[in-house]
Amino acid sequence: MMATAAATHQPVPEVLPRHVAIIMDGNGRWAARRHLPRAAGHRAGVEAVRTVTRAARAMGLEALTLYAFSSENWRRPEDEVSGLMGLLKFFIRHDLAELVRENVRLRVIGDYRRFPADVVALVEDAVERTAANTGPILAIALNYGxxxxxxxxxxxxxxxxxxxxxxxxxxxxxxxxxxxxxxxxxxxDLLIRTSGEQRLSNFLLWQAAYAELLFVETLWPDFGAADLAAAVDAFGRRQRRYGGL
Structure with a gap:
């Protein structure tokens, strides 16, 4: 079923950004605090992706861009990179039908063709199957810098x-x-980074020129519908002057 504001128990803020981007940070620390392997944090992070994308649709955002895999993430251990690829495949296989049903347009930014052939095929199939949709855009940054x-x-x-x-x-x-x-x-309009870090990490540098930046302490796996609503509410209280008075 399509998520609604009532389903997420969050009121829709009066002022909505058209496009929100999120640097999803803190999976590893989330796992470490629970004495779990980093892979457990990444799995919890996928659940947060599912929750937040549904909340964004319910709220009425036109576009949501998620920083899923940076061009620098190749420096991580091979088993962790492999695990991230597996989670990406899991998300596409289990959530694509919902994206199609909910009229979501999936877009990918970044050089995702560097990924293994089976991942590339899944990504391209998902983009193609949602290409004719006319609803909100979910953009995933894969091997993006x-x-x-x-x-x-x-x-x-x-x-x-x-x-x-x-x-x-x-x-x-x-x-x-x-x-x-x-x-x-x-x-x-709004760029959010979770986990308390306060840097852009090579993400949407041009696009963020006049975006509102919001850095929150919440680790990504704990970021949910209420956190997104609070971030959008904070956006609505800011005065955007674009260099003017």
Whole structure:
């Protein structure tokens, strides 16, 4: 069944951001505090993904972007990376039908094609099966790094200009944004990071230029519908001036 505000027992805030992004941090610490292996924290993190995505739909957000696997995460132990791949496959296999049913459009940003072939096939099938949906967007960042995204955008623009396809003087903010992987998403309004860390960790650096930033102490596996509602409520109380008065 489609989640509703009543189902999550959370009132819908008066002022909604169109696009919320979350750096899902703290799975390892969540597990360590419970004397559990890190894999248990990642499994709990998947449950939090399920809870928060449903809450976002119930709230009426247009887009939710989740930082699931960064380009730096390859530095983690091989067994942990393998476990994360397994959880990604688990999420797609168990939640895709719900995303299709609830009219969610799944998008992926990042170089996910570096993943194992079976993971790539699952991801591409999931994106294709939701492509015709017209509802909210769920964007998953997989093997994503904002610096690499910006470098690639600059290279494409430079190549076009060198080939005479565009005037270098015509390269402006809009031209760059059309080259970004988030070009189909609304502008980013609110970026949340869980676990108390206060840095962007190479996530949506361009897109966050005028986003509201919110750093919360809650570890990701404990972040739920009430936490998302509180974050959106805090967003609604801020004054966004975009450099003006």
């Amino acid at each position: 904002a610096q690499a995204e910006l470098v690639a955008a600059a290279q494409r623009l430079a190549a076009r200009a060198a080939a005479g396809g565009m005037d270098p003087a015509a390269i402006d903010v809009d031209a760059v944004e059309r080259e970004l992987e988030t070009r189909e998403l609304p502008p980013l």
